[in-house]
Each structure stands twice: as C-alpha cells, then as structure tokens.
Amino acid sequence: MAAVRRRAADVACLAVALVVAFPLYWMVLSALRPAGEIQAADPRPWTLAPTVDSFRRVLTAQDFGRYFLNSLLVAVVVVALSLVASFLAAVALTRLRFRGRTVLLVMLLVAQMVPVEALTIPLFFLVRFYGDVVPAVGLNQLGSLVVVHLAFSLPFAIWMLRGFTAAVPAELEEAAALDGASRFRFTWQVLFPLVAPGLVAASVVSFVHAWNDFLFAKTFLISGTETRTLPLGLLVFFKPEEQDWGAIMAGATLMTIPVLVFFVAVQRHLVSGLGGSVKG
C-alpha cells in the first residue's frame, strides 16, 4: 500500500516536473529552430535541423560579451555587499534589544511595497548628486546600479535572514562569551557559518533582482555603450511586433542561462536555506 502510494507520488512528481520545465524547453528549442519551422508553427517537440542562426543574430549585433560581464559584475558585487550588510542587520534585529525595532521592521516591509517605477525620478537626481561626490556611483556608471540594487535587495534579505539568526540558540552565545569570545568574534565565527543556508537563499533573490533589472539600467545609463547591461542590450530583440520569435527566444535563453547556472549551483543549500528558519 505504502509502496503504491510512493509510486503514485513519483509519477505525479515527474509529470509536474515535465509540465513546469516545458516552457523552458520550448524556449531553447525555438531558439535553435530554423526560421521556417517557427513560421510553420511546427508543433513537433524536436527539430531535425538545429541551427544557431537566431543566436548568431543576437550575439553579433551587439557587444554581447561586454554587456554580459557588466551584468555579472553588478549582480556579484550586489550579492556580496548585500550578504554582509543584511546579515549584520538581521543579527541586530533578532539578537539585540533596542528601542524602535518594530518600527524598523515595518519600514523594511514598506520599502518593499513602494512601486519601483515611482522611485526612479527621485533616484535619478539622487544618483546624479552622489556622482558629484563619488564619481564611481554617479550616472552612467555601473556603480550606480550596484548601490541602488543593494538598497532594493536589503529589505527582503534582512527579513529572510532574521529567521535564521533568531533560530540559533542563545546558549551558544553564552557559552562563547564564557570562553572569552567577543560578540564580534561570535558573530563571525559561530553565527555566520550557522546561517549559511539562509545566506544562500537571500543571495539567490538578490542575484535575480540585480540580473533582471532594466528599469534602473535604462534610467541611469544614459550615454555611452561601455556600461550597458545585458537586458538593455537585449531589449532591441524583444519586439513581438516583428514576429521574429526565433531571436526573441534566443535573447530570452541567453538571459536565463546564467541565472539557471547560479541556481543549480546553489540549489542544495537553497532547499535547506529557505525553510531553515523553522529548525532550531
């Protein structure tokens, strides 16, 4: 009986996996199809004449490598900075008592609620202003994207890490203190490794946000092509009007692959990460 049920669960799992993965498969397949098959709306889920024509159109029309590296650089720096800052903030919010904690938590929630589009104008002038002081974070610089994405990824990351830092037993901290460890040492040498899964989960979300953005990219990167990011470069191909679905799917594939690689690389930690907050 149990075995039958287990078998049924296996089959259902596989069926759902197929359905969920199908749009992605179709995306890659369409990107590899010759134009004629797409025009004919060929429903066969394979192609006999795979071609990289669509990819070539996307890759050669653009300084693709540079845009790719720009996007990667922004995303990686955002992830690194956001991990450190959100971890420290989460520690303060869960393991230390001070006045105004609830207000801060509500503010973090509010910060996620404001529609991003509405903030672009104030942010534009702010970035312009900061650029006069620190040129590296000014308009037309990748630094501007880093600081803005950092600000937008922190509220969620702090909210999420809060669960993990709270779950570490206080006794551990007391024991460390008795051993003569400073709070600083405890935080970095004991707490930080303990909440690693949470850090992975938070970093995934930060990475995706920074990688996908093109609203800020098109607002702050006004002149010059050397700082363009990938979504901005691919925007040219996302034109459903021209019905060039091959190129659209190739662009979508190129945009998805790096995130996919990142996800698969961290997936084992992710599963223990997101729900890890109930352990303890």
Add this chain to the structure above:
Amino acid sequence: MRFRRAVAAAVLGSLAGAALGCAPPQANSGDQGQRSDQTTGELRVWLFQEASNEPKEAVVEEAVAEFEAAHEGVTVNVEYLPVDGRASRFNGAFNDPESAPDVAEFGNTDLAGYTASNGFADLTDDLERWPDGADLVPEVLDTARVDGRTYGVPWFTGTRALYYRTDVFTELGLKPPTTLAELTETARAIRAARSDLYGISVGGKYLFALLPFIWAHGGDIAERNGETWSATIDSPAARTGFARYTELIAPDICPPQQCAQLTGSQSVAAFAGGKAAMTIGGDFNRAAVTEGAVGDRFAVVPLPGTAPGEIAPAFAGGNLLGVFASTDRRTLAWEFVRLLGGKEYQRALYDAMGTMPTFTDVQDAVAGADPFLRPFIETVQAGTRFVPATPAWTRIDAQAVLPTAVQQVATGSQDVDTATSAAAAEMDAAFAG
C-alpha cells in the same frame, strides 16, 4: 497594536517632512545662456538603431569621415539607441546635461514634449541662413516647428498609402478602391470570397491609419485656439471618419479577435505574411513586405479620400536632426546637422535604406528613378497633416486615448458617440495640463 503605532509614526513622519516644504528635485537649466562654443574636441551624436543597422551606419560613417576631415581636432562619436527606450534616455539627457549629446535624431511627434523641457536649440535663424533650407518641403518642415520656431532639420519622412495584393485583385476581378466607402466594400467582398484573408489588415492600435480617415472626412482630432487646444474628435465630421475606420475592424473584414490589438507594424506584418488582401503601410515598410510571403505580388496606390480622385491627407511622420540646447559646441553641432541632414546624405540614405528625402528636388529625383515611391510622393504632395504640436500629445499618446476608443467601438463595448466623447474629455483634460 505596535504594528499600527509603527505605521502611524512612519506615515506621520513622512507627511511632516513633506509639509516642511522641501521641494522636489529639479535640474538647473538656468545657465544655458553662458554655454561655451568650442570648435574642437568630441562631438557626440545619438541616432536611432534600425532593425538592420548596417546600411545606416555605412552612410553615417561616410558623413563622419567627411566632417572630421574638414574640421581639424574634431572627433565625432556616434551612439545608436534602441527606439523603444528613447524616452528615458532623452529625459535623462535633459535632466543631466553632462550626459547629453550634442546632436540627436528624434521622432517629430516627440518634438513638442522635448521643447517644453528646453531640450533642443532653436535653429530658426540657422535655417534661414542655409540656402538649401528653402528646398525643404514646407509641410514636412512644419513638423519641426513649435510656436513658429524651428528645432530640427527633417532628415527623412515617412508616409503611408494603400498596399494591395495584385494576385488577389486579379483573381476576384477587383480594382483598387477610389473612395474610402469603396475601400470598405472592396474589403468586405474580398473576405466574403476568400475567408482565409482579412479584407484589409488594420488595427486597434494603428493610430496613423485612423487619422487619414478622420482628416479625409473634414474632421480632426483637435484644434488650436490661440494658446490652447481643444479636442474635436467628437465633432460630426471626425465621428464619420472614425466610424469609417472602425467598421473595418469587424468580423466581415478584419475580425476584432485578431485585429483589435494590432499595431501598425503588426498590421503590415499580417499583410506581408499573406494574411490580408490590403493594408495601410509606409514607404519604409517596403522591405518587410517584399521579404515576406507576398514577395512582389503587390502594388501601392495613395489612400483615397471621400470622392474619386481625392487623396486622404496622410500623417507626416518622420525623424528630425536637432542640436541639444545644452551643447558646448553649438556651431560644430549645427554644421554636422547641415551635413548629415543635407541633400547629399539624404540621397545617400535613400540609396542605402529607401527612406524618403525631405527636399522637394531630391524627392523628385528619387521618384523618377523609383516608381515604387510615386504613390507616396503623390500623397505627400497632395498635402499632409500632423498631430497636435503640444507637449500634451505625449500624454495623450501614452495613455492610448484614441486606440482605446477604437478598441471600444471595434469590440462593441461602446458606440462611436460614447467612445469619441470619452476620448475628447480625456484629451481636453490633457490639454488643460
């Protein structure tokens, strides 16, 4: 309770801050009078990125080489922008003069908005001193004017006319329509005989196909009274034209399910893909059609008016070359505009991309060499019209006021009178600021 108190504190705090009266951010644009006029250095140019950009780049490179050879110590840096993201780039450049280029290509419908931001330099006097300027087609030059001042040189213009399938017309024994009423009948007859085709492919979002219908019936979408504008889309004449257009988006011509959401390029794409017997397309759509399933089995005539022999006034679309108001190289920038926008390079651009020139004599020269262009030049020379030259147009366009009205009528959710009255009210609200 602490949740609520925290929220209250946060809201109160921000309201108090706002009430203290810190003003919203503004760029400082008061220093334009003291801009320097350097004669060397880097001249930065923004041009639009075309679907296939190489032919355009080749022409521009040639012009740049000529310009750099004639001006020692000057380099020209050209950047191609995607048309889609243009608003944020141009607004960014107006808000931050440091990021702004010296010369830019822009669409003539965007001009009024850009001028309201003091974005472009007044070129009226420069144009008067330029002998070739007198040969520019007056109606096309009008699209570069706001309040009597000229802010750009028309670089090329785009006009729409009626494309039709010669094979289908021969098969069914039809002739190209000579009036708009006949156009409807012809389109209906085609779909009745060939249910696999749209009689004509036009769309709910194809504003520049709608406008000639309104103009041909003697109406307009808005009129100017001195300093202000008021909507006239709800006038009887405009409503007649509007109804003529929307009756095309019906199951017996172009079914709403397929056509209500079509834009201009999608309408043309449907024709190019062999799904329609007619469409309204521009001279700039030629390549899209010949490279599609239709090939060369098509011909073009001017879109007819209400009586035989009349041509419906077309929308004078096109792009301008302008000089940014914040430039530090005003003289150089104008000289570059004059070169790239001049007769020689307009002709070169036509040879490379098939764009229609804006000088009368150059137009005549290319029309003689290229019969395809004749119906379009006939249309231009019969008189073109334009959208309201006010910054409010940007808003009306962005809010999709007219496409929404067309779609409401085409889907049967509103009648022509209700939809046009609502559109007029929204337009008037935009004109009022």
Add this chain to the structure above:
Amino acid sequence: MALPPVTPAAPADRTRSARQGPHRDDGRAALLYLAPAAVVLLALMAYPIYQLVVISLHDYGQAQASGAAPLVFLGLENYRTLLGDPQFWDVLAATVVFAAVCVVATMLVGTALAVLASRAGPVPRTLLFLAALGAWATPTMAGSYVWLFLFDQDFGLVNEVLSSLGLPLSGHSWTFERLSAFGLVAAEIVWCSFPFVMVTVYAGITAIPREVVEAAALDGASAVRTATSVVLPILRPLLAIATIQSIIWDFKVFTQIYVMTGGGGVAGQNLVLNVFAYQKAFAGEQYGLGAAIGVVMTVLLLAVTGLYVRAQRWRP
C-alpha cells in the same frame, strides 16, 4: 510583537536571556551592526520615498524635472484627481481580485507540490526541484515572452496542438477576452512564483522531526488531523512569510501584464494598478500623479498586509 514571528515564540525569550547575559551594551552594538544596511537604506530608500511624497504634492512633469518650468504646489490635488477617476476604482478592483487569485493559487500549488515532493523518491523529487528552479530563475521578461509565444494565435504551440485535436482554436486569440487574458497572465505568474513557496514549505516539512508526526499517529490521530493540528501549526510562520511576500509581489505585478497583454489589453481591460500608473502617469511624464499612485498603492498594501497579520494572530 505583532509581526509574524519566524521561529514560534522563541526569539523574544532568547534575546531577553541574552540581555541578562554577558553583553549589556545592546544599543550601541545594535547601532554598529545596523550601520552598513542603515546607511544604504537611508541614503537610497528613505530619501527617495520621502521625495516621492513631496513630488505627489506638486504638479511635476518632465518640464519641471529638467528645470524648464516652474514648480507648482498642488497640495492634495493629484490625490483628488486619482480618487475621482472612475477608471482608478475599476483598476483597483481588478488588481485586488487578480492579485488575490494569484496569491491563493501560488500558495496552493506551492504547498501541494511541497507535500508531493516530500512523499516522492529522491530522483523524481530532484527533477521536480530542478524544473521549479528553472521556472524561478527565468527572468520575468523572458518568461512572459515564452508564455506569450506558446499561446500566440498564429505561431503558438497551444493553438496548433488543440486544433489538431479537433478543437476550433486555429487563430484563436488568448488575450482578446478579458478573463482569458487575465487567466493566461495568472498562469505565468503562478508558474514563476510557486517555486519560492514550494521550496520554503518543503524545507519546513523536512525540518519537522519525524518523532512528532509518528507520536501523533501512535496517539491514533488520522492523517488529516496530523496534517492540520501538528504539521500546519509548525509551518504557519513560514506560510505567513511566503504569503506576505506573494501579496507584495503580485499586487505590484507589472512586466507580465505589460508584455503579455500589450500594455493593458484591449481597451485597457487588463490594466492592473502598476501598469495603470505607468500608462496614466509615467509614460505621459506626469510624475506628480504617478507619485500619488505610488503612495496610494503603498498605503493599500500596508493595509492589506496589516489585516493579514492580524487575521493570523486571531487564529488559535
């Protein structure tokens, strides 16, 4: 505290005991720990949000931003315009219903699949997780276009397959009817957001000690009773967080609607608040009105979340 505790009841007690422990300078330490995040958030979030409120009180467009036109203080005029616009209320109602459907569907699908995954063997489970991570990793824009392409009236696989099965769907437009268009977008949203819920809940389930469930079973509790009175309470804090995040994300949906319905559907029938704000205000460069919409949306979201949090607390 009223916010959903992440670890049931624990953090307050633990931090209190920490306070009585060796470290007594919490205020100063907290300041130090909060400093990096606080600097960034104050510099790049607090000030723009404050500016947003200020802008919403002015007639502020592109001409004002570039300094070409003088500023006019309007007070609450933008809010009056917005709240007096009947279309705003239609769009608001549509947004609330649409977001609610998306949140509920995402939570149900995510939770159901997490339970399924916990019952399945390691290989099918890993495959399901990989597929889900793929959907999650797909950039919003890419995902929207892929779904749009699958359902395209001429070149889409769905019409092709369905009409070859004899259904009269050749050339059928999935975005023409209002509900059909909303349904299509909702399906895409569930597709790309259920993985977050699934992974969270799955991790929560695996973290429940086996003995707890077994003890309940030994006590004679049915499977349903075990699920509702043993497993669910343990998972509730997690579900609460996932729900709040889903509410925030789905209420603010933009890209999917914008891409898949071509900017809000036929005659604006598929507008949701964020797309409405873009079309009504930002694309037309009425930033003052746009800021007012932003403020109203934030307040609404805050109210919805507040209600949800209170409803959570009232449960036994």
